[in-house]
Amino acid sequence: MLRNIKVRLSHLSYRTGIMLLVCCALCYIISFAQMALPISIGMKSGLWVLFFGLAKATQYSGLAVIGAKGLKSLIARRRR
Numbered sequence: 001m002l003r004n005i006k007v008r009l010s011h012l013s014y015r016t017g018i019m020l021l022v023c024c025a026l027c028y029i030i031s032f033a034q035m036a037l038p039i040s041i042g043m044k045s046g047l048w049v050l051f052f053g054l055a056k057a058t059q060y061s062g063l064a065v066i067g068a069k070g071l072k073s074l075i076a077r078r079r080r
Helices: 002-010 014-036 041-079
Strands: none
Touching (some): 014 041
């Protein structure tokens, strides 16, 4: 089943992988920024678990979509 998911994700485009990684960064920011909100500790914990989990899921999905070759291309573009 896990292999099936990886195969399906690898057929998506490079641009889709980049968008997933952008969503990942946004989820990381939200997961820690919500700590400044004036809400209860239980609610903060729940929101942190939710957004941190989403960040991890989109991170691994984005990396699976981009793949090793796309990751090298992304690093090369960043160095220029």
